[in-house]
Amino acid sequence: MPENLFKVNIEEYMLPGQRACQGCGLSLAYRYVLKALRENTIVTFPACCLTVLHGLYPTTSVTIPALNCTLASTAASASGLVAGLNAVNRTDITVVAIAGDGGTFDMGIQALSGAAERGTDFIYVCYDNEGYMNTGTQRSSATPMGALTSTTPVLTKQQPKKDMLRIMEAHDLPYLATTSPAYPIDLYDKFVKAKRIKGARYMQIAVPCPPGWGYAPKDTVRIGRLAVETGIVALFEIEDGKFRFTGRTKTLAEKGNKLPVINYVERQGRFRKMSIEQLRQLQRWVDTRWNEYLKRAEG
Amino acid sequence: MKKKDTNISAMATPAVGEAGKTGDWRDMRPVCDHSKCIPSIKKKAACFLCWLYCPEGVIKATIPLEIDLEYCKGCGICAEECPGKAITMVNEGEKNG
Ligand SMILES: Cc1ncc(C[n+]2csc(CCOP(=O)(O)OP(=O)(O)O)c2C)c(N)n1
Ligand code: SF4
Ligand code: SF4
Ligand code: SF4
Numbered sequence: 001m002p003e004n005l006f007k008v009n010i011e012e013y014m015l016p017g018q019r020a021c022q023g024c025g026l027s028l029a030y031r032y033v034l035k036a037l038r039e040n041t042i043v044t045f046p047a048c049c050l051t052v053l054h055g056l057y058p059t060t061s062v063t064i065p066a067l068n069c070t071l072a073s074t075a076a077s078a079s080g081l082v083a084g085l086n087a088v089n090r091t092d093i094t095v096v097a098i099a100g101d102g103g104t105f106d107m108g109i110q111a112l113s114g115a116a117e118r119g120t121d122f123i124y125v126c127y128d129n130e131g132y133m134n135t136g137t138q139r140s141s142a143t144p145m146g147a148l149t150s151t152t153p154v155l156t157k158q159q160p161k162k163d164m165l166r167i168m169e170a171h172d173l174p175y176l177a178t179t180s181p182a183y184p185i186d187l188y189d190k191f192v193k194a195k196r197i198k199g200a201r202y203m204q205i206a207v208p209c210p211p212g213w214g215y216a217p218k219d220t221v222r223i224g225r226l227a228v229e230t231g232i233v234a235l236f237e238i239e240d241g242k243f244r245f246t247g248r249t250k251t252l253a254e255k256g257n258k259l260p261v262i263n264y265v266e267r268q269g270r271f272r273k274m275s276i277e278q279l280r281q282l283q284r285w286v287d288t289r290w291n292e293y294l295k296r297a298e299g
Numbered sequence: 300m301k302k303k304d305t306n307i308s309a310m311a312t313p314a315v316g317e318a319g320k321t322g323d324w325r326d327m328r329p330v331c332d333h334s335k336c337i338p339s340i341k342k343k344a345a346c347f348l349c350w351l352y353c354p355e356g357v358i359k360a361t362i363p364l365e366i367d368l369e370y371c372k373g374c375g376i377c378a379e380e381c382p383g384k385a386i387t388m389v390n391e392g393e394k395n396g
Contacts, residue, residue, distance in 0.1 A: 218375030
């Protein structure tokens with residue numbers, strides 16, 4: 001029934017009773033990532049919350065073949081899979097590397113940049129929960145300014161979030177897209193599209209994390225939606241250099257009714273020590289990017 | 300999945316309930332009042348936003364709607380996102396509804 005309503009693959013590849021937290025944004029996102037990628041896919045990922053979700057030997061909660069790797073090596077692991085599958089003529093299989101923001105923005109960046117530059121035929125997915133969540137909410141370069149983490153416990157994080165999207169775009173990829181589990185159909189459509197494209201593709205999913213961000217599990221979709229409605233997260237895709245807004249971001253851009261970032265910030269415990277000056281800086285950070293995006297969407 | 304590949308030293312097999320009966324994690328459980336649930340009222344596939352947003356994939360989009368309480372973690376997203384306010388979170392231990 002929902003397959004007609006939402007036009008999504010009805011199959012579930014993530015089985016009930018997996019190990020991720022209540023209300024985990026990654027779980028919701030991954031449900032749709034797998035629905036879109038479906039059979040003939042192999043995923044590889046390092047230590048992170050996704051490893052927890054996949055489960056402990058000798059059982060796993062995911063029905064798609066998966067290979068564990070070490071933290072900095074996700075894209076290298078994928079490159080090896082691509083080479084191996086090529087050697088045995090299995091070019092019908094999509095290789096997907098997935099890591100958290102710690103495993104991407106920080107520790108995995110050189111392997112990822114290498115694979116992207118070589119044009120390795122794979123999809124790289126970064127699920128961005130804005131910290132090293134699996135090990136207890138340490139700060140990463142994806143953590144936004146003003147957030148409390150276990151390694152910025154007093155003064156909050158002082159630096160703005162690293163713009164990984166611009167770094168990845170500089171690799172001239174055939175496809176790059178941003179997604180959010182608060183908009184599962186937008187996410188699904190982008191992964192379906194990514195699977196059809198050849199070459200190195202980069203997908204970034206903004207996943208809300210209840211324990212790491214300090215909000216109730218029931219609010220995961222609401223927080224994800226607010227991230228988009230305040231422009232903290234912009235939904236777009238860049239296909240062969242052509243920039244396009246999608247979904248909710250597209251209507252926000254058309255109507256010009258983006259909300260102020262305070263609407264997003266005030267609902268999360270991690271921002272409780274944010275200063276007024278940091279809030280202003282965060283708003284400026286969002287507005288600068290938003291205006292750049294608007295210009296590109298017009299052009 | 301069943302065939303053992305001798306090149307792989309540790310291969311896990313897919314299983315429902317990998318983390319055990321995750322329904323045990325709940326302190327609140329979702330209860331659906333079908334008289335307020337849009338597909339039940341319209342008697343056809345409609346809404347199903349609870350199915351769409353459940354991070355665990357434990358809601359069956361049938362008429363009437365079914366929730367697998369053995370594995371539902373009780374996050375409350377379905378109740379929060381339900382446009383018809385058909386789902387309420389009830390303390391475990393209390394009677395239905
Ligand atoms: C080389 C190495 N350093 C440190 C660790 C410990 N470790 C395991 S998971 C993890 C956090 C990864 O964070 P991220 O990639 O952001 O994913 P998340 O936990 O947020 O899902 C760390 C530091 C490790 N496994 N390997
Ligand atoms: S820590 Fe956050 S991202 Fe990790 S499993 Fe829990 S909710 Fe999901
Ligand atoms: S979201 Fe609410 S109204 Fe819609 S199908 Fe689910 S229970 Fe019924
Ligand atoms: S409470 Fe959470 S896990 Fe349970 S059915 Fe609702 S959305 Fe799914």
